Amino acid sequence: MAKGRGGYGGFTGGMPGNMNNLLKQAQKMQKQMEEAQTALEEEVVTATAGGGAIEVTMTGKKVLTSVKIDKDAVDPEDVEMLEDMVMAAVNEALKKVDELSEEKMAKFTRGVGGFNGLF
Numbered sequence: 001m002a003k004g005r006g007g008y009g010g011f012t013g014g015m016p017g018n019m020n021n022l023l024k025q026a027q028k029m030q031k032q033m034e035e036a037q038t039a040l041e042e043e044v045v046t047a048t049a050g051g052g053a054i055e056v057t058m059t060g061k062k063v064l065t066s067v068k069i070d071k072d073a074v075d076p077e078d079v080e081m082l083e084d085m086v087m088a089a090v091n092e093a094l095k096k097v098d099e100l101s102e103e104k105m106a107k108f109t110r111g112v113g114g115f116n117g118l119f
Helices: 017-042 079-109
Strands: 044-049 054-059 064-069
Touching: 017 079, 044 079, 054 079, 064 079
Parallel strands: none
Antiparallel strands: 044 054, 054 064
């Protein structure tokens, strides 16, 4: 092969300008995603069940931090109902964290339709 200007075929061994810009954009996006993930982990959600008789609090990392049960919700004759209300409140809190996560990360996943299978 004949050497052309700047090496073989004009390629100097450095990264072409568009690839360099693409890499910088990808690094910037990765940093922003990490910041959004950290912010999400610091979020706190609260959910209730049984008309407010049960209240649970959970972090964005899906760690249950608080369970409050109104004394009127405690019926020794119907423990199953209390269990169901606690489960409903926890599931609602999990759903809220998932929705919050989708909301915070949507700006990063929009517009990458061709890459959906990769992420």
